[in-house]
Amino acid sequence: MELFTNQVLAGIATGAIYACMALAVVMIYQAIDHLNFAQGEMAMFSTFISWQLMQWGLPYWVAFVVTLAFSFAGGIAIERVLFKPLTKAPILTQVAGFIALYSIINSFAGLTWDFTIKQYPTPFGSSPFLGSQLISTHQAGMIGITLLLLTGLYFFFQYTRVGLAMRAAAAVPESARLVGINTSWMIALGWGMAAAIGSIAGMLIAPVVFLEPNMMGGVLIYGFAAAVLGGLTSPFGAVLGGFLVGIFENLAGTYIPHVGNEMKLPIALALIISVLVIKPAGLFGRNIVKRV
C-alpha cells in the first residue's frame, strides 16, 4: 500500500508537467479548433530565451516576465505571418504547416544554443516538500502555478468579454462575426496566449527535464494525451487529465512486469485510448452535436 501511495504521489509530481502543457494545448484548441504540433518547440524556444536572459544577468522573475511578453508577441506574430495566409487552406495543409514550424524552430534552437543539456534554475528550491521525499518544493510550486493558471483561465473564459468573444469565435465563427467579433484577431490572441502559457510550462518543466532543444518532444505528447483524455474543450479536464496520465504512467511502470522506460509511453497511450473508446469526447469534454 505504501508503494502504491508513493507511486501515486510521484505520478502527481510528473503529472504537473503534463498538466501545464495540456493547458497550453487546450488554449490553442479553443482558439483554432485543432492541435498545434509545434507548440512544444515554441515553449522550448521561449525557455531558451529566458535562460539566455538569465545568462545575461537578469534575475529570475524579470526574465520570467520578459519571456512571457516575448512569447505572447511571438505567438501573435507567428499566427499573423505564417498561418493567417493559410486560413483558407485545407486543414491537413495547416497541419503540415505546424510540422514545418516544428522543424524550423527545433533546428534554429539547436544551432543557436547547441544540443548539450543545460541546467535550469528554479525559484522554488528543490528541497523535500513538507518532509516528503517524493515531491520537491519545485514540484509543489509547479502544481501551485498550474492550478493558479487554471483558475485564471477559467475566470478569463467565463467572466470577461474577451474570453466570451474567443469562445464564440472558436465555436461558431460565422455567427460570431455577425455579432461584431473580430474572429481573425481572436485567433491571433489565442495563439499569443497559448504561446505564453506554453512558455510558463517550459520554464517550469526545464528544471526537471533539463534544457535542450528536444526537451519538449516527450512532454508535448503527454500534454496532448492529457488534454485529449480530459476533453479538449475543458481546461479543468486537461489539468486533471495531466495528473491522471502522470499517475497511469507511474503505476504502469511499477505494477506491469517487463515495462521498461520505453514501454511506458505506449502503455499510457493505450490506456487513454481505452478511455476514449468508452467516452469519445474525453472525460470532461462536451459531446458535439453534428449537423447533417
Added chain:
Amino acid sequence: MSAVEEIASQTPAVQAVPKRAMTLSAGTAFVIVLLLLVVPLFVKNFIIFQMTMLLIYGLAVLALNILTGGSGQFSLGNSAFYAIGAYTSAILMEQYNVNYALTLPVAGVICFGAGFLFGQPALRLSGVYLALATFALATAMPQILKLGFFEHWTGGVQGLVVTKPDAPFGLPMSQDMWLYYFTLAITIAIYVFSVNLLRSRSGRAFMAIRDNEIAASAMGIDVATYKTLAFGVSAGITGVAGGLGAIAVQFVAPDSYTITLAISLFLGMVVGGVGWLPGSFVGSAFIIFVPNIAEGISKGLSGAVFGVLLFLVIFLVPHGSRQVAMVAQQLLGKLRKN
C-alpha cells in the same frame, strides 16, 4: 453552455475530391509509365535505387491517400503497418527461406488483417482522437519489435539483414535494376487496383462517408464495415510497400520505423494533394529528395531549410501537386482552343 455552442459548424477535414479528378488521363499516364520504364536504362545504380525507394514510399503514401483522401480517416500510424510488412518479408526470407516475391502477398494479407483489427476500436474515434490513437500505434511499434519475447524472430534491437535478390532467368541486369522493375510492376498493379477500388461501389461508399458520415449511413451504407475496410486496404498496401522497402534497403531494424516515418508519409500526402492518387508519387519524391536538398543548402540548419521549403510549397500550392496539375490542365485546354 448554450445549445448553439454545442453544434459544431462543420467544415470537413478532407475536401471532397470528385472521382474523375482522382486520376490521370490516359495520355499522361502512358508518357509517365514510358519514362519510368526507359530512364533506369541510362542512369547509375544509386539513382535506380532512389527511384525504387520513390516508388515504394509512393505506394505507402498512396495507401494513406486511400484512407484519408478516400474515406476521410486520418492516420499517423501507417509507419506501424509499414514495419509489420517489412518484418514479415524479412523474417520469411531470412528465417524460413521463402522466395522474396512470395513474401509480399503474405505481408499484404497480414497487414490487411492488422489494419482491419485496428480499425475496429478506431471506429468510435475521429479527427484528433483518431490521430492520437494511430499515433500511439506508431510510437508503440518500435518498442514492440524490440521486446525480448520476439527477439528470436526479429533479431531485437539489431534487426535483420536481408539479401538482395538476383535477376531471375539469367537476365543481364544488375540487382538494383531488377528490383526496380520488379517494384515498378507491383506499383502499377497496386495503382490500377486502387483506382478501380475508388471507382467501385466500395470506393463510392468511402467517399460518401468522407463527405458526410451521417448522410452516408442514412443512405444505407454500412459505415462501420467500410471504415474498417478502408483501414484494412490501406494497411495492406502499406504492408506490401514495407516488404518491398525491406528488400530494397536490405535491412530491417525497429528504429527505422518510428513516428518520423509516419509524419513523412503524411507530409507526402499533403504535398502530393490529398485525394489525388498520382500525387502520392510527387509527395514521395518530396519526402525523399527535399531533406537531402535541405542538407545540401545548410548542414547545421537543414531542419530549418526543410521547414522553409515545406512552407513555400504549402503557401504556393495549398492543395498540393493536384493544384499544379489542374492549373496545367486548364492552360492546356486554353492552348488547344486557340
